[in-house]
Amino acid sequence: MENSKKNQQYIMKSYFFLFLAIISEITGTTFLKKSEGFTKFYPGAISVIGILFAFYFLSIAIKTMPVGTAYAIWSGVGIVFITIIGILVYKQIPDTAAIIGMSLIVAGVIIINLFSKAAGH
Template structure:
């Protein structure tokens, strides 16, 4: 079983690959471009592999909350800075609420194994 620190490192890799996969999904143009489509599948597979390894030391709900929360922030940043999408106030508030939920889980929940 990985240590808590290395489990969070594995979770970070899972997040990076998930964001890369989402970005490549945009580039694949609905899976009509071969190389971006293959890269999408490879990135999502790697993401799920690293997430599964992180789950050896991090509870599922906590890991998924962090994976989803950080993933949505990074994916939004990629969308804004790489793909030039705009984000309105409602989207920013929604993302902030998701981040707040992740913070509450990690700081106040007994479900999190603090080392």
């Protein structure tokens, strides 16, 4: 029982660091657009810092989580949230094919988390 509890703590810690990686990546990518090709210093600096933190937190998450699973969740959730930011901030409306593709990505992330033993359950 004790071993199971410890394993659960490792899983929760991995998902926490994965969450931080996702937030950092979303921040870095959002400010990458605002940096206008790194011609604006502060948005460019925030972008670089965000991406550095994203990789740092991802590297912590994959210590105890399969790299493929972590990367699938990281990139899938990031794609969806960056698209939402693109819609709300930059008025970039995705077409039907993009929406279908992102729906499939979300479905894949859900399937991995609910059913895959590779997700660390």
